Amino acid sequence: MRIPRRRRAHRVGLGALALLAVAGGDPPAPAAPAAPIVISAVFADGYAPGDGDEAVQLWNVSAAPVDLRGWSLDDAAAGASFPEAAILDAGARWWIARDAAAFARSFGHPADWAWAGTVPAAGTRRLATLRGGPTLANAGDTVTLRDGAGAAVDAAVYGRPADGAGWAGPPVLPYHPPGIAAAHQVLYRKLAGEPPRPAGDTDRATDWASDPADVRWGRRIRFPGWDVEAVGAPARAREDAAIEVAVAPDALFGFLARHLSAARESVDAMTYTFEHPALCEALAGRARAGVRVRLMVEGRPAGGIDMRQRWCLALLDAAGAAAYWLDAGGDVGPRYRGAHAKLFVVDGRTVLVGSENPGTGAAPDDDRSDGTLGRRGVYVATDAPSVVAWARALVARDLDPDLHVDVRPFQPRDPERGAPAPDYGPDRASGGAGYRPVAPAPLRARGPLAFEWVTAPENAVHPTAGLLGLLARAGGGDEVLVQQLDEPVWWGDGPAEGDAALNPRLQAYVAAARRGARVRLLLDGFFDDPVHWNSNAATVAFVEDLGRREGLDLQARRGNPAGLGLHNKMVLVRLSGATGNAVHWSHIGSLNGSESASKANREVALQVESEAVHGYLARVFAWDWAGSGANASWLPWVGARTAPP
Known part of the structure; x- marks a missing residue:
């Protein structure tokens, strides 16, 4: 059925609408x-x-x-x-x-x-x-x-x-x-x-x-x-596990190369794109060594299919790996608006979840003697049995061409998205100069950890669990740090719909500040279009104005800490706890703040309770925050840029 859409109204009364919505209670x-x-x-x-x-x-x-x-x-x-x-x-x-x-x-x-x-x-x-x-x-x-x-x-x-x-x-x-x-x-x-x-x-x-x-x-x-x-709702477990966290662009290339090269039995991967020549060669090498390799990428990525993507899939196909697009299968449309997860399962025992597609922008492999350039993001790896079971079940549901006709095999002879010309060589340039990595080595830890796993479109906006459930616990003496590619004020049809169309994630941040939490939002200023009515710039203006008017410990900035965009999707929450013992949670994954990310894309995120992980990432956030906004050393480029999802 096709329902006519109302014309979008101009942005009027933004502050009044937002103040009303975040203050009101939701129906049970x-x-x-x-x-x-x-x-x-x-x-x-x-x-x-x-x-x-x-x-x-x-x-x-x-x-x-x-x-x-x-x-x-x-x-x-x-x-x-x-x-x-x-x-x-x-x-x-x-x-x-x-x-x-x-x-x-x-x-x-x-x-x-x-x-x-x-x-x-x-x-x-x-x-x-x-x-x-x-x-x-x-x-x-x-x-x-x-x-x-x-x-x-x-x-x-x-x-x-x-x-x-x-x-x-x-x-x-x-x-x-x-x-x-x-x-x-x-x-x-x-x-x-x-x-x-x-x-x-x-x-x-x-x-x-x-x-x-x-x-x-x-x-x-x-x-x-x-x-x-x-x-159902995001599930949670507590168990003894190893964990590793890597920050992009600082340490992501080595992190991904090491985990992929360590595979002895299998690698299952679902990413939006996979365009890094060296990482693709590492994965193809594992396939040639007899490791079962399966990769599924988005069949209709924003900006089209890059020639490096075609080269990578052709290399994997020639090495014996199974490479797939998620795309329409005949008359059946793709299940998701975007196959946007960044998920790897290595040997059925280690899970990698992150914010970055494997590409040279997020994982430069250049000489670091004069610094580098790249996109800010985060990955986490763990061998936690419950997380591994969740990830394996997700891959089994999504990456099965026998069940789902939208899992389309890569065809080398396809003129539109098959192998490039034989004389094609991918551009391997990456990085640059000027950004000195603040987290050049990954964090590694082991011990009892709590995990909560979130999947979109099924449960990313569950009102009492996952990210929204975590934010609802934040209040006086607590802290919420948000680092996000995109966190608009409006979902739905925007101001034309009124309060119901306000971004519930942003409302949850504001509600935490109203309960007394210290809240900081650092949003991308590199890909953002500051003149767009629903841009990060509009969010920063709204948050800053609201914080001043209500006297809240609530601030927002735009930034570009590593030179090629803030591509992260991270939320850090420190809860003081009723007994005074602080609890530290880190939300890491692929979920942008847009409505389609939470409700129509395939996305994954891990929430990890670990003081070590939180502290490591909070230090990166503090460095990024200090160099953003009025203190920015990387000035946002105002013009037409397409943000990689």
Whole structure:
């Protein structure tokens, strides 16, 4: 379905709107559904020709199995009914599709039931149909679940208004901020709790996750292939582990080269781009030595595919590695707006997570006698068993060409993105002069550590866990240090929407300052366009003005500490604790402050509780802060630059 977008209003009343929003409370999570079975998701605007992949999800939210024999799904014009032996277990859910083969192609897993098309033998059962079975109209429809007596158990109205039993108020509409299409979205209910389950059944659009007015549990996006029901909130574990932290550009090249060259069994990597010739040669060398190497990169990166990227993938392919693009597979679109994670799993025992794509800008390998130049960022490596298990499961879900048609193999003969000409040689120049690394050696430590792992699009904006949950704990005597490529004031449609469109991350920083925390935001001033209405410059002006007016220990600056941009996505939080024993958390990963990063991209981040890690990174932040703003030695270049995601 395609919903017309409102025209964006001019930026007016920014300070007043922001002050109101960060001061107000958010609505609590809704109550649990009353009906035992609910319609929990609807996919009407399919990818397949004729919408063969359209589907409805049913969820048993009760504590007992429910026999659906004789129950039916209908759209008023036609229906499909369950035969005998249709027992939906307590807490279980079923996907019911038009065509099981088309559904599996779009979603990456089989449907439980199908009412038309070719039904594969493995796992999918057939529904009986009335008048050919339901047809879910893209523009809008009413889907009703009925029991064996024909009574309505639940209903979902989407796209266009409809009157009748089982629904009240406006229909469910997809949430689609700028850059995110309304087409092909999966509409689904708000989920809460652990494990997650539908959280409310008032027979209104406010029960659904696309609810534009609910800034905590609503304003969500979903496309086929996401596993939001299984992932839930960011998980946490405490265990004895080794940890290593490297700062870019200071020590990143050696850090990545050492970990990749140490592989003896396997390397699984998911990055936005991989364009560093020397690091690619190290990875290809491992593949030639018999190490299983798999790499997936974004198929449509901002600015296009660099020739060095094509050279690197061709080198890996020739060495026996498996190289893939994440991109549309025929009529099925890519699962994510951007494959933006920076994640490596080495030998199934070590995980690397960071803010930087492997390239010469972030990982220069030049002579450091006269300094260097590069992008500021951070990587963390650990052998923590829980983190390794999380990363391996994520790779298994995302990097599987047998399940997901958007995992597209690199084709050397592809004229658009295959191997470059035989006489091509990649530009190996990197670094420069003038920046003296402040963290030339990685930090290494071992001991009992706490970890929390965050993934987008599933749980990056969970209101009580992950980054937002951590920031909610900060108050008097605490400290929050933010170093970020992009942290706009507005999400959604911006000022045209009012308070609901304010960036919840920025609101959380301000709320921490209002509770008495010392808060500092250091944002990129190299790629930032200071005249844009939603730029880092606008954020700095807003934060500085708010801090002065309210007397908060809240400051913001733009900076470029290492000469080629501040590309980091780091948040450091020191909590004094009720007993006076400080707790130190570091959030490290690929998550920018944009809405698409949290809700539509594939992103990963690790939150680590470690005084050593926090102290190491806080010292880097202090150096960067001191040299930024009015004290900047690297002046921002005002003009058209494209920030590498």
